[in-house]
Amino acid sequence: MKLVKLVYQRIANKIRYIDFLIIIKMAKKQRLQSPQGMHDILPEDQKYFEKLYGIAENIASFYGFEKIETPILEFTDLYEKGTGLNTDIVEKQMFSLKTRGGDLLTLRPEFTPGVMRAFIQHGMMNLPQPVKLFSVGSVFRYESPQAGRFRQFRQINFEVFGEKSPAIDAQVIQAFYNLLFELKFKNLVIEVNSIGAGCCRPYFKKILTSYLRSNINSLCVDCKRRVRENPLRFLDCKEEKCQPVKAQAPQIIDHLCEECNSHFKETLEFLDELGLPYRLNPYLVRGLDYYTKTVFEIFSEIVSPDQVLPIALIGGGRYDNLGKIIGGKDIPACGGAAGVERIINEMKKNQFRVSIDSKKEVFLAQVGDLAKKKSLKLFEEFRKAKIPVAESLSKDSLKVQLTRADRLNIRYTLILGQKEALEKTVILRDMKNGIQDTFKIDKIINEIKKRLKRKNNYAIRSKKTK
Ligand code: AMP
Numbered sequence: 090m091k092l093v094k095l096v097y098q099r100i101a102n103k104i105r106y107i108d109f110l111i112i113i114k115m116a117k118k119q120r121l122q123s124p125q126g127m128h129d130i131l132p133e134d135q136k137y138f139e140k141l142y143g144i145a146e147n148i149a150s151f152y153g154f155e156k157i158e159t160p161i162l163e164f165t166d167l168y169e170k171g172t173g174l175n176t177d178i179v180e181k182q183m184f185s186l187k188t189r190g191g192d193l194l195t196l197r198p199e200f201t202p203g204v205m206r207a208f209i210q211h212g213m214m215n216l217p218q219p220v221k222l223f224s225v226g227s228v229f230r231y232e233s234p235q236a237g238r239f240r241q242f243r244q245i246n247f248e249v250f251g252e253k254s255p256a257i258d259a260q261v262i263q264a265f266y267n268l269l270f271e272l273k274f275k276n277l278v279i280e281v282n283s284i285g286a287g288c289c290r291p292y293f294k295k296i297l298t299s300y301l302r303s304n305i306n307s308l309c310v311d312c313k314r315r316v317r318e319n320p321l322r323f324l325d326c327k328e329e330k331c332q333p334v335k336a337q338a339p340q341i342i343d344h345l346c347e348e349c350n351s352h353f354k355e356t357l358e359f360l361d362e363l364g365l366p367y368r369l370n371p372y373l374v375r376g377l378d379y380y381t382k383t384v385f386e387i388f389s390e391i392v393s394p395d396q397v398l399p400i401a402l403i404g405g406g407r408y409d410n411l412g413k414i415i416g417g418k419d420i421p422a423c424g425g426a427a428g429v430e431r432i433i434n435e436m437k438k439n440q441f442r443v444s445i446d447s448k449k450e451v452f453l454a455q456v457g458d459l460a461k462k463k464s465l466k467l468f469e470e471f472r473k474a475k476i477p478v479a480e481s482l483s484k485d486s487l488k489v490q491l492t493r494a495d496r497l498n499i500r501y502t503l504i505l506g507q508k509e510a511l512e513k514t515v516i517l518r519d520m521k522n523g524i525q526d527t528f529k530i531d532k533i534i535n536e537i538k539k540r541l542k543r544k545n546n547y548a549i550r551s552k553k554t555k
Pocket of ligand 1: 199230232237238239240242244401402403404405426427428429430431432
């Protein structure tokens with residue numbers, strides 16, 4: 090409610106004074122919170138993101154994925170056509186807006202349609218195929234926020250365009266599996282299924298629809314609606330009521346055409362050859378309309394006490410028709426997305442060690458006005474010498490500054506007091522053994538260089554002898 094309107098209502102005595110105060114207080118509080126389901130990533134969490142992104146970049150480079158960045162907003166009809174009108178994403182989860190010029194745009198709820206659009210728009214089908222693309226960034230879905238389900242979250246995407254071979258399906262799964270494996274996730278399980286394509290899926294949909302119609306009274310409310318709109322979604326319904334009907338339901342892998350069947354069989358053979366821990370899940374359909382043939386999800390089955398069902402960390406599949414659906418032509422493609430926050434939550438819950446490499450090994454502490462001035466200059470000299478230095482120029486107490494140096498796990502602290510500032514000297518304290526020496530201020534950079542070199546040589550030697 091607008092403030093002016095509220096004030097008028099109060100003056101006209103239409104709302105009680107106490108309610109007026111409560112509304113104002115709530116409005117103030119609301120303004121100081123991030124929107125529901127959207128979170129700040131605080132400095133202390135950055136190390137997890139850096140670690141995950143670092144591994145993703147290494148994997149991308151090894152498998153030949155090149156980075157692409159697409160706009161965070163796309164035309165809404167890209168998702169209506171691509172992701173599909175009957176999907177949860179398009180039906181209920183898009184953040185859409187109309188621009189001043191009248192364009193209907195949507196904050197990307199997933200990467201794939203935008204990356205496919207870019208592939209077609211920039212004529213990448215004329216490059217040597219396959220083209221492998223890699224993207225990282227935020228996606229937005231208007232979900233009901235709960236554990237592991239946010240409205241803004243980040244994804245790491247790998248997509249391969251222009252190749253039909255099931256070897257690619259297996260390679261995409263392998264690349265994503267490696268992402269979690271390199272993070273030292275244990276008990277990884279890959280679930281796979283094939284949902285066929287235009288050649289066999291319509292026929293299977295008819296069989297499934299007629300089975301569901303004959304059991305309509307035993308279905309949950311959502312599935313009753315799905316029978317008409319998107320019967321395949323019944324297969325991944327988690328409602329208890331639907332489970333007995335599901336157990337007897339026809340399975341799509343029994344109704345694949347010859348081509349889809351042999352694609353699936355070969356994909357599984359490649360997974361066997363790679364020694365990947367997969368299992369068939371005939372109920373895995375994934376929520377999006379554009380998938381054809383292979384679909385997969387990857388879970389970590391370290392189930393923590395507060396987590397009853399393991400949640401998918403990564404999901405993807407093949408989408409050979411997406412190019413045509415969005416207005417281009419059929420382009421064989423396969424890819425997937427890793428949920429960054431979900432992976433990081435698991436890393437934290439299972440107390441994965443992410444080493445905090447404090448790149449700074451020198452701390453500059455000062456006491457008194459003259460020393461503060463001198464240390465400002467010394468700090469700049471260290472920058473020119475390319476030696477990272479931490480400082481606490483806003484602090485006056487030496488004790489506070491030394492505690493901070495200690496917390497940052499810093500090896501050498503430089504201390505400049507009034508006496509040192511006048512004598513143009515500086516105290517160097519080795520934080521490991523507490524030994525202090527005094528040096529001329531113009532010799533201190535060389536001294537630090539010498540000590541860091543010695544320390545690094547020692548670290549390399551002891552690594553080699555391990
Ligand atoms: P999808 O794009 O739906 O195939 O999801 C791919 C991955 O993104 C999932 O396996 C999750 O790890 C992650 N993910 C999907 N939806 C959410 C959400 N609402 N909040 C956080 N992570 C999500």
